[in-house]
Every structure is written in structure tokens, then in C-alpha cells.
Amino acid sequence: MPSVALSPVLEALRGNPDERPAVDLCAAAGLRARLESAARAVARTTPPRRVSATSLRARALTSAPVGATLRGLLVASALRLLAVGARPQPPGALLAAWRASEGDTPLALASDQLDADERARLESDVAAHVATLRARVGSVPAAWAPRTAVRAHQRLAGGDVVLSDVVDLMVGTTLGPSAAVSLLDVTTAPLGEDDERVARYHALVQTLRTATVPLRSAVLSTATGELWCLEVDAATLEHAVDDLIAVLEVPTLGRAA
């Protein structure tokens, strides 16, 4: 079978298959127990306290401008197209496809209000980020079973705390004897310390969701092309729990954490 040259990002996600650790199917229970006791210590709130990857960023409480949010969503859509081997699409087509699938959410309605200048700026911005994405990720082998926009919801403390997450790209099987699942988060901002926390958060939520510890968790910046890739092990997951407990200990200002 001819071997296909992998992009540096996919090489990093795959690593050396011969050196993969045995899959850990037991870590989730201990992590959940720690999180449950931390979540129970948090005052009861109605509606439940929601934590997402954004909550782990230092600027979590400032809402991003519509253009920046749309840029991130459209780049994530471009990654989805890349994962299924679809032809490259212009940003206008990505926006139309995203808009058609979104319904009448506040963000979708806000995207309708963009004037011609804002739309042109958004499209040129997205085109630049998608070019970096395509150059860095390349085509994902179908045999890796790529899953995109993989959502997760985990309830803690009887539903008082809800962890939600979306992993942009997940590859590898959960069924093998060795750890093989790699997670990729794509951000349109330059990488910072926050992104390391986000990569750990993705690994933690994925572990809680499937009871299977992933192999790697990575973050790719389409602003700089930089990739950070973490090997996921017990220490990484404990660190992720510490990050999350620190977030839960901060009193909320309003509904979202």
C-alpha cells in the first residue's frame, strides 16, 4: 500500500504508533470523584453553572466581537470540510453554509446584520486563516476515522455544574489496546498559556465522556501556524482537574462561568 505523506500537524497527532501506551480505561472514575466533590462545594445555582473551554481563558468574561466569533466558526467549518475531503470553498460559501445550518440563533442573526465592509473584512480574514489551516493540516486520512465538532456535556453535582465542550477534530479509534485518540482544537488567535489549559480540558472532558484516556491533545493557531501538542497521561488529567477546580472556585458573575 503506498504511504501518503502526512502534514506536520498530522504527524504530531499520530506520533510513533509503536510507542503508544496501553489505553487507560480506569482513570475516569477517580477524576470524576475529585470533580464531583469540588462541584458540590460550589454554591447551588439556578440555572446550572456552565463551564466550557472558554471559561479557562483569562479573558473569559469579556465577550468576543461578532466578527472574531464568526471567524472562528467559519475556520472550524473549513476544518470539517477538510476532514471529509471536500473541495476548498470560498469564505462566502462557508458563511452561507454555516448560516443555513444555524437557524435563527442570536449569532446567526447578528451575521445577517454585517454590512458590506464588515463582510468583506471577515471573508478576507477567514481566507487567510483557512489557507494556513490547509497548509498545516493537509488532508486527513479517512482510515483515521476523523470526527469533527465532537460535542460533549458532562453534568456534575446532580446537574449544578455542566461541563460542555466541542473538539474541532478527533482522530483514532477508542477500541484498540493502545491509546490512539488524538484531539485537535483550532484557534484563530495566537497561542498563549490559556491554550495549554484548553488542551488539557479537552482531554479531561473526553476522558469523562468515553472513560478512555486519549493519546494526545493539541491546539493549532491559524494566526501563526503554531501547534502545541500534549501527551495525555495521569499527570495531565490531574492538572486539568486542578484548572477546573480553580475555575469553579471563582464566584460567577452572571449565568456563565
Next chain:
Amino acid sequence: MTTLGHHRYSRHVLERLVESAPAPEGPLGAPERDALGARLAAVPTLEKRRVDAWLIERRAIASSAFAWSPARARRALGRGALRRLAADARLTPLAAVTEEVLDHLARAATGFVGSGTLAAYLAAVDDATRALCAAEAVTWATQTGEAAATLSHSWAIPPADPYYDVAGARTTLRGQRDLVVAVGAARVVVRVRAGAPGPRAGAGLRVDLLVDALADTAGTPAARLVGLWPEAGVALSVDGTLEDLRAGARAVVRAAVVSRRRSLQSA
């Protein structure tokens, strides 16, 4: 007392739930069908009524008009793709979904498909939207296929969802099922759901159990119905006991009554 069970998702949870499924209770006969029909007929309606688990879970609040989207296309495409994967192990989920999409497009090209069908939708949308549909379906088929691959029993993707028409009550009961696992002479039905289970998820599962039993020619209930929420990492199960079937029937009648009351209030 009903048999609702809550389980955290793990690699072997589905296999354990299939292995531990009790023998189903006796089949639903004509008396049970007639009793349900009479109770539904006692709730008058001018329009054709459709009751499914989704309606029960939403406390009988009717959904807005259906419109296809990539998220709504994922189950239909994903099921077709999974059926192809089961028939040909050499296929990848992406190749199976691509074949499924092409099949729909070929059907649309014949001109003999309805305007509201998935085939018509896929033929009408642009390339980017069609690719998003494929991406959603690949994710669904991969997750469901991995769950099914842990089973030691033979399983199949049923060709269609079950439904049961109560003609005298102008009511159609609709169920959903994604995998049917053969356990000896009995069957375990698996339903894959998006999001996280809500407080009425158990009632929804019982309705699916009921419709599956009513749609069976012999009226035999499934030994167990498993609801799998991969996004939440949760599996709920109800057993095919008469008590659970009765609870499902009560939920259906209650939903019909509440819908009727709402329509009278809004008139």
C-alpha cells in the same frame, strides 16, 4: 415500578446491558391494542396526530415545522452509511457516507422524490452545506459504529423506524431505533441520541419501547431498550416489562390530552 437504569458510558457498557437484559414479558395482544386505541380515541382531534418520544420529552409542546439541516441529516445519512459499513468492512466511514450521499443525489436526479425528502434537500444545497452534512454523518456513523463494534452478539441497522397507526383515533405513534441486537430469540433495541438526557428521557425511552412492541407483528416487546447519549457519556435503559409498556402508553395518552388542551386554549 419501572426499570429505568442509568449507566455511565464505557467501552463495554453496551455489551453488559445486552448480556444482562431479562427475558421479555408476554406479547401485546388485541386487548392491549384495543385499550390503547380506545383511550386515544377518547381524546378528540380534528387533525392527524403524531406522538413520538420527542413530544413526550418536550412535555407535549409541538415542534416548529421541520426543515433539513446538516445536524438533522446526520442520523439518516449515518444510518445508511453504517448499514454499508456492516455489509462491507473494507469501507471507511467517510467512503460509506459519500456513497450514501451519492445514492441520495442519484435518487433526486430521477425526479421521483418528494420536495421534503433528504434527497431533495441534498440536491438543492451547495457543495459546502453538503460537505457539512457528510461531516456530521461521518461523526455519527463512527461513534455509533464504535459502540456497536464492542458487541459480541450480532446486530443490524433496521431498515426503518417503527410506527403504529391508531386509525380510529387519527393518531400515529412513531418510534426510533438505530441498532437491533439479537440475543437468542429476543432483541435489544439501541437508540443513539444527541445532547444530554433530560428529566423526561426515561419516559421517551418507554414510548420507543411501546411503539417498537406495537409495530412488531407478534407484539413481542424488546427485552431491553437502551438509549445511548454519546455526547453525555450516558446510557439509559428500560426493560420490556408490562409495567414499562403501560407507563409508555400512559405517557402517550397524557401527551395527547395535553396537546388537545393546548390547542383548545390557543383557539
